[in-house]
Amino acid sequence: MLSIKKMYKLLLEEFSYQNWWPVFEEKSERPVYRYRKKLTELQMQEICIGAILTQNTAWQNVVKALQNLRRANKLSFKKIARSNVQEIARLIKPSGYYNQKAARLKKFAEFVLKNFGSLQKMFSLPLEQLRALLISLHGIGKETADNILLYAAFKKSFVVDAYTLRIFERIGYGKLSYEQAKGLVEQELKDLRELQEFHALLVRFAQNYCLRRNPRCGECFLKKYCKFANTLA
Ligand code: SF4
Incomplete structure (x- = not known):
């Protein structure tokens, strides 16, 4: 089974840092994605x-x-x-x-x-x-x-959404509740930035590969670890 840590590593290698959450800067027209250690x-x-x-x-x-x-x-x-x-x-x-x-x-x-x-x-x-x-x-x-x-608040509290639950289920973790998925991630990722990035990376991955309908399994870099893709093969 693909561990959470390994999944995080592979997603980061593919997409790099997402730098959530974007906020406006003085002259920006849109919220800007930037890694910030402190917030006002x-x-x-x-x-x-x-x-x-x-x-x-x-x-x-x-x-x-x-x-x-x-x-x-x-x-x-x-x-x-x-x-x-x-x-x-x-x-x-x-x-x-x-x-x-x-x-x-x-x-x-x-x-x-x-x-x-x-x-x-x-x-x-x-x-x-x-x-x-x-x-x-x-x-x-x-x-x-x-x-x-x-x-x-920069607190270590992982965010679970429908994308997270869909990806985890397809990878092979089964149908998890919100708290189960949250606990699973927090057991493996202990660093604030890892937790911030992992959620953002899962969103990116779900929108680019692990789509609700017609997931792009053929091109997916997690395919060899994925239970759903392997049952299709
Ligand atoms: S192989 Fe398909 S189902 Fe599995 S994670 Fe990738 S896109 Fe999702």
Whole structure:
């Protein structure tokens, strides 16, 4: 069976570093992918906003919504908390489910500001406590919580998504639950950057090779390790 460590190594060799999570830079038109060892409070907030906006939609739609928020000078918790939901909804329309997401953004921003004053303060909570708190909030599921933890809070909490579960199942790990897949990865990858990269690499791999319908097994560099491909042969 292909180990997680080896899978990570092969994906990294193929695609190199993905440098998630992208954030705007002073003069950039779009969020910029760059490895950052530290984030500012506003960058952390932007990542949380992006993590909520990316629920059930493609990243290119999120970028349009983020651009709208930025142009309207609303890309911060303070500005979102002070705006009404309809105003936010109008700006984030490209990301879909905009009424729901606008309410989620506003509630999340208000919660953080009211209870902690800043994300930096909130992120000083121990990982398990912080994860439980995030998941308890309105509209924050496990995947969104782990995106926030891994990419905004720099906590070692691996993000599982439908791509991860599909790839692991096809490789031969069987049908795993969210927590099983997360545990499997965290047992083998101990470094923050490895966890950040592995999730991003799995997304890239799923979109380029391990497609839901018609996976490109013939050209896939993981083919010789893959149970699904070997049952086809
Ligand atoms: S061989 Fe096919 S099913 Fe297996 S990992 Fe590659 S693309 Fe996915």
